[in-house]
Amino acid sequence: MTAHHCSCPSFQWSSTRPQLDVPHDVTPSQLETLLNGLRQTEERLPYSFFIQEQELAAELGAHLLKHKAGFCGVCAARGVSPSGSVQGPSSDTVHSQHCRACSPDGQRLASGSGDTTVRFWDLNTQTPQYSCKGHASWVLVVAWSPDAALVASGKCDHDGGVWLWDPATGKALGQCKACFLDGHRKFITSIAWEPAHIELPCRRFCSGSKDATIKVWEASTRRCLITMSNHTQAVTQVKWGGDGLIYSAARDCSINVWAAADGRLVRSLKGHGHWVNTMSLSTDYALRTGAFDHMGLAPGDIDARKAAAQQRYDAACSARPERLVTGSDDFTLFLWEPSTQKQPKARMTGHMQLINQVTFSPDGRWIASASFDKSVKLWDGVSGTFIATFRGHVGPVYQVAWSADSRLLVSGSKDSTLKLWDVRSKKLFMDLPGHADEVFSVDWSPNGHSVVSGGKDKLLKLWRQ
Known part of the structure; x- marks a missing residue:
């Protein structure tokens, strides 16, 4: 061999x-x-x-x-097995770390915080790059465009503002008031970009808000193109799928499917008995990394990058259509094929308290769910069949993230720890103490190099092999 x-x-x-x-x-x-x-x-x-x-x-x-x-x-x-952590200097520690996202190429990190700033970090040198000011309240959402050229951020405020940032310079797009994408009447809960295989360079994104609406924006002109309003309560999450559909989950217990081209409501998915908190697509990883397939394509070779992104998405959907999984305060998950039918493929039960997050593995074979019942559960990503329960946390589990090879899973909890789980053995692989308080967010870089976590202790930690 x-x-x-x-x-x-x-x-x-x-x-x-x-x-x-x-x-x-x-x-x-x-x-x-x-x-x-x-x-x-x-x-x-x-x-x-x-x-x-x-x-x-x-x-x-x-x-x-x-x-x-x-x-x-x-x-x-194999996946990365983190064995240490780094953090910025004490002057860069900020209020509770609410959200963070690794760039699609795995080179940088964007984080949002309670001190109203968006910060950019270099994951290779493990140092801060820019501190971006503009928001007047807590930053709750940061989202990278699939080509890693822009970052959109949303805040907790009555006017529901969205800002756009250039991660290469740390500057906001536009000047003064023009930087601010105004339209929502309440704070932003979620942001999702149009996939790279549909449009490159990336120019459109959608935002969901507590005002129960979803808006589609043009990044270059900072104009609202479409407003979608059928939900009766706050939108909790939005996803932009790879086949021209936008998905929105809300506190009205429904998941709506919209046509991205004109904002038309395609279908409404019903079944949950309480707030729908979280969604994940089986193609999430392909959509996230499609423009960066590690084939050595030149940054300016837009046509080749778009073709590579299309190829990656097609491969993710080669066996079956794009699937959606949702998690709710009713302690259940539902598995859907929303492009073809409005009835769920499976109703997944077993959690004893509300579900904070669900996420498909990069290969689409598995689903992981994090819950207030202090557990992480593993499900079959095609049938929705229960596979295993990962127990070890002594507090609610807030978030989980997959390694790029779908072999390892990391979870962050109120108990101040992260835990690394081996999917093959269904056992704890490594305990990662280090935070001094609740771990609010965790992300695994798409290239597999780094795990990033942030929490109530005002620290952002980077875990590397």
């Missing part, structure tokens, strides 16, 4: 290493044992294996026969 270098940046096998001969009936677990033995360390790490971009899930010989694959080598990949 020739082990080639891996696309996952956390592990590379040098081409100068000796070739290894393995039997045709070798299994992934046996290969994992072999590689851990070659590493000659006590730490056992989870691996996945690929042949011509097809994951090895059975015996090697059977896999080659099934996929009619040539024997060109096996690539071994």
